[in-house]
Amino acid sequence: MPAPPPNREIIRNGFWAENPIFRHTLGICSTLAVTNVVANTLVMDAGLIFTMALSSLTVSLLRGVTPTRIRMMVQMLVIASYVIIVDIMIRAHLPDISEALGPYVGLIITNCIVMGRCEAFARSNPPLPSFVDGLATALGFSSVLLVIALVRETLGFGSVLGFRVMPAGFTPWTIMIMAPGAFFVLGLLVWAVRARFPQVFAAPGKR
Amino acid sequence: MNSIDPGTLFFAAIFTNNILLTNFLGLCPYIAISRDLRAASGLGVAVVFVMSCTAVLNHLIYYHVLLPYGLEHFRFIVFIIVIASFVQLVEMTVERYFPALYVVLGIFLPLITVNCAILGASLFMVIREYTVVQAAVYGAGSGIGWMMAISLVGAIREKLEKSGNLPRGLEGPAITLLITGMLSLAFIAFSGMIQIQ
Numbered sequence: 001m002p003a004p005p006p007n008r009e010i011i012r013n014g015f016w017a018e019n020p021i022f023r024h025t026l027g028i029c030s031t032l033a034v035t036n037v038v039a040n041t042l043v044m045d046a047g048l049i050f051t052m053a054l055s056s057l058t059v060s061l062l063r064g065v066t067p068t069r070i071r072m073m074v075q076m077l078v079i080a081s082y083v084i085i086v087d088i089m090i091r092a093h094l095p096d097i098s099e100a101l102g103p104y105v106g107l108i109i110t111n112c113i114v115m116g117r118c119e120a121f122a123r124s125n126p127p128l129p130s131f132v133d134g135l136a137t138a139l140g141f142s143s144v145l146l147v148i149a150l151v152r153e154t155l156g157f158g159s160v161l162g163f164r165v166m167p168a169g170f171t172p173w174t175i176m177i178m179a180p181g182a183f184f185v186l187g188l189l190v191w192a193v194r195a196r197f198p199q200v201f202a203a204p205g206k207r
Numbered sequence: 208m209n210s211i212d213p214g215t216l217f218f219a220a221i222f223t224n225n226i227l228l229t230n231f232l233g234l235c236p237y238i239a240i241s242r243d244l245r246a247a248s249g250l251g252v253a254v255v256f257v258m259s260c261t262a263v264l265n266h267l268i269y270y271h272v273l274l275p276y277g278l279e280h281f282r283f284i285v286f287i288i289v290i291a292s293f294v295q296l297v298e299m300t301v302e303r304y305f306p307a308l309y310v311v312l313g314i315f316l317p318l319i320t321v322n323c324a325i326l327g328a329s330l331f332m333v334i335r336e337y338t339v340v341q342a343a344v345y346g347a348g349s350g351i352g353w354m355m356a357i358s359l360v361g362a363i364r365e366k367l368e369k370s371g372n373l374p375r376g377l378e379g380p381a382i383t384l385l386i387t388g389m390l391s392l393a394f395i396a397f398s399g400m401i402q403i404q
Contacts, residue, residue, distance in 0.1 A: 029233060032231045084284070106326070180395065193376075194375075194377075
């Protein structure tokens, strides 16, 4: 087995060069939906980071005893267990936000990125690097969502985390808090980043 | 209990509450597979079938097994296992008895397990307290709505590829997301017709 890359490189890759959103545009399904308000996004991000770091760690710890043929099922069960913990925690401590997030917390299970990192990295690497990899990828992913949420809440409500930031005469762009706003902001962001850093995110869409 | 009429629910699931364009579910395969109309509609058909069946199956399991035993916290795990096994079963059946269909749909079936829209439909059905008939109708409607969205964008992308002279960085996911935004905007026009919760 090749030696795992040093932690610094793992962090850099997860956060930037292999950023799931800019690189693959994967895993946005369940998380894009909650980016209309910054507060919801923060809670969702925390849940995602927790799930991703710990499921990478667990999958890595179990890598010696997991039969290859049923590894997908095992990974899914590991991820689902952590998501249940997150769901119960949010429901107990933040009932309002839990109500607003609706089914989307549960949908972290089918977030392709969580399973993608388990499959691509944690399955064949020791626990500590796997944990770092899960954490870095989740952070990279979350920060992009946070940017989207900031844009959407600022333009859609004229506020950030409920505090008014736009001048009094500002007319909220209702479209920003509706579904098309999320697609437009993410599309423009992906375009901007890929156009600005072509050498990092080379050959997009050629899958 | 939710008292919405099943017929209304069916159209609402397709148009006003389209699972992809308003609930953002099933975006990953949508962006990866929508490069041409043929593949897009193939995947769409598979999703319609699996979504209709798993919504009913999960409904029965949730109300007849999980709730009576107080196990509703485990619904995530149970639902995902039901979906994964159902997909596996369909794949084996199709491969054995309908080889021609397997050639068309075969490669798409494994992808469906990780399609968030399938799990999403089951979770919405629980949250909105649908009856079994409503769940069936909602599953089918959502599947058809998803298929319509991916076919539309597949056709548009195919056309774009031919005329294509896109600026750097816009090709692939970025343009797909912008097109989706416009489609989503167009579908908002339907929202005056029906509202479901």
